Structures are given as structure tokens and as C-alpha cells.
Amino acid sequence: MPVPRTAPLDASSVQPSPGENFMKIGIPAETRAGETRVAATPETVKKLAAGGAQVLVQRGAGSAARYPDEAYAAAGAALADGAADVYAHADLLLKVRAPTADELPLLRAGQAVVGMLDPFDAAGLAALAATGATGFALEAAPRITRAQSLDVLSSQANIAGYKAVILAADHLGRFMPMLMTAAGTVKAARVVVLGAGVAGLQAIATAKRLGAVVEASDVRPAAKEQVESLGAKFIDVPFETDEEREIAQGAGGYARPMPAAWMARQAALVSERCKQADIVVATALIPGRPAPVLVSEDTVRGMKPGSVIVDLAVERGGNCPLSAPDQIVEHHGVTLIGYTNLPARVATDASALYARNVLDFLKLIVADGSLAIRRDDEIVAACLVCEDRNVLRK
Structure with missing residues (x-):
């Protein structure tokens, strides 16, 4: 029976029927002060759902970026009342920023996290690795032609450069x-x-x-x-x-x-x-x-x-x-x-560009409805920063 798209999420709503094989992708709301972006938009959720994934979106996750819950539901997402529900049921978590100290306890071994995890933050990576989750830091993608469509640094820096001049003109x-x-x-x-x-x-x-x-x-x-x-x-x-x-x-x-x-x-x-x-x-x-x-x-x-x-x-x-x-x-x-965080001051477009970057990265690590880490891919290898409780980036 289909999950009611506007009903609170419960464990039974994300269990596959016999013979079904799909990944559960979670989009929690960002909790860092001033962070208004969201890691998936209704546009990208629709594409993820069309590919067979079950997408779980925390209520209000896109509100600050002007993406209402109703738009996510219409795109095929199930709505969760809180972050705990998203973390509890998702196989793969899509984030804008690295999990905070309050979010880390919600992670579990075997989950994967994709986001801007700051590959130069040794303490942050160690804390993430300690949860047993697999982390992909999108900022670490190499500057090569094939990685341009998932280059989060460029997409967000482009917005920052624009907003910087607008702010300067205003003052x-x-x-x-x-x-x-x-x-x-x-x-x-x-x-x-x-x-x-x-x-x-x-x-x-x-x-x-x-x-x-x-x-x-x-x-x-x-x-x-x-x-x-x-x-x-x-x-x-x-x-x-x-x-x-x-x-x-x-x-x-x-x-x-x-x-x-x-x-x-x-x-x-x-x-x-x-x-x-x-x-x-x-x-x-x-x-x-x-x-x-x-x-x-x-x-x-x-x-x-x-x-x-x-x-x-x-x-x-x-x-x-x-x-x-x-x-x-x-x-x-x-x-x-x-x-x-100037991109967060242009949250609608910043989220749209970031979400497309994330979607393109997922094409490299998801196959046949499940996580498939291609370690021989130079982009994947560069972004993989922690796995099996080990920090992989020196």
C-alpha cells in the first residue's frame, strides 16, 4: 500500500515489499546556525524517486530555501516529523554541511553521508568516522572535466561572488x-x-x-x-x-x-x-x-x-x-x-545548484538501487573520507 505522503513517517512505511530492492535516501533539515540551504529539492527528489529510491524528507527541511513540504510530497517523497526518523530509516543521508555534535549520535554503522564535510577538518572527520558511517566530502572532488557537474565548490562560490557585490553595493x-x-x-x-x-x-x-x-x-x-x-x-x-x-x-x-x-x-x-x-x-x-x-x-x-x-x-x-x-x-x-556563508543568503538557487551536484555524484556511488562504492573511480576515491571507522584522508 502506498505511503501517505503527508502522514508522519513510521518504521512500517519504509519497509520494502517482498522482492523489492530500493535504497532509502534521507534529507534531514540543516541545523547549523544561518544554514538555509537544503541538500535536495523537489526537482532532484523526483529524479531520485523515478530511479527507484524511497526518499525521506524531514518536514521543514526546505522551508528556508522556499521549498515547501507539499512540493516534496508531490515529487514522491515521504515526510518525516523529525531528524531522528530520517536518520533511523535512511541508508544514505544527503547533507549540505557536516553533521553537528547533536546529529552524530543519530548516525549508525553502515550508513553513508554525502555532503560538504570539510575534508581539512581532521577532528570533524574523526568524529564522523567513529560513528561507523561512510562519509563522502564533495569538496574533495578533483578539478577535472568529468567532475564539473558535481563541483560544489564552484557552484556555491559562483553564488558567493555574486552576493558579495550585491551586499557591497547595498552598503x-x-x-x-x-x-x-x-x-x-x-x-x-x-x-x-x-x-x-x-x-x-x-x-x-x-x-x-x-x-x-x-x-x-x-x-x-x-x-x-x-x-x-x-x-x-x-x-x-x-x-x-x-x-x-x-x-x-x-x-x-x-x-x-x-x-x-x-x-x-x-x-x-x-x-x-x-x-x-x-x-x-x-x-x-x-x-x-x-x-x-x-x-x-x-x-x-x-x-x-x-x-x-x-x-x-x-x-x-x-x-x-x-x-x-x-x-x-x-x-x-x-x-x-x-x-x-553567502550562498545561504541566496538559498533557493544555491540549494538548486547544490542538489544537482549531489544528484550527479550519486550516479557514481549508487547502482541497481544500492550503494556501490567504485574505489577505482578517481572522483569517488577522492571524496571518500571515512569508512569502517577509519579516516581515509591524510
């Missing part, structure tokens, strides 16, 4: 575009973007659409072409040695720490540009390391009153030492925005 006491009015001409705002990765490139594109004059800096020489293709000027720091040039190529699509001499030259040039800017969007991150300091207090002191800095690296220490996590502060007349 700037000036227009972004040049305006010619009867009362006189208003000059276009000047924007400096530090780091031309996915977030930085989206910040450049958004600032240009709003009519700003944009400059950008990045350690990788290959970024110059991308920056200029978006209509921005590249802040070019010449290389003085072959070592500098080689390190600047990066590794695996990520930047590498540059030599001190190059960093000093970049800092001087960036400081000069920032002092002329109305908005600075700082996006520079190196995986597994503290964020590099690119905007010093002396630079902030020299910036124009009313200028705005958005520090997307604040969760890793920040590109500016004056930034404060999840706060908007003012120093030396400059507003510093330090929100650590």
Missing part, C-alpha cells in the same frame, strides 16, 4: 554606474577583486553589469585572460624568477603559496589599488591553509571613507585582519562585511 553610499544627470555627472564606482577564481570571476562580472570600473588581481598568470574577457583590468605583478613563474601556475586548479618577495610586491601594488577603490571583494583562499592577508590595516586606513570590503575568506582567517566572522564592522571609516 556603499554611492551609485555603482556612471550617471549623467541635470545635477551633474556621477563617476562610476571603482571595484577591486582579489582572487580570480570562480567567486572572483563572478564578482567581476556582477560589478561590471552594475556599471563599475573593475580591476582584479590573482597569483596565476592564466587568470589575466579570464579577467580581461569580463571587461576588467588585470593588476599584473611581474615575475622576477623562474621559481615565481612556476609556482604561479598553481596545482590542480588551485593557487599555491607564492614566495615572500613576490607577495611583498603584490601587497604594495594591491594596497595602492585598494586605496583608490570604493569596493574591495577579497576571495583568495588556499585549500587547507589560513587565508593570505592581502588587505592590511594600513591599507584600510588609507582607503576612502565610506568604502566597503567584502571578505569571502573570513572563515579561514580572512584576507583582511580587521574582518570579523558573520559580522559587519567599521574600521577607519571603512565597512567590512565578513559573512561566512
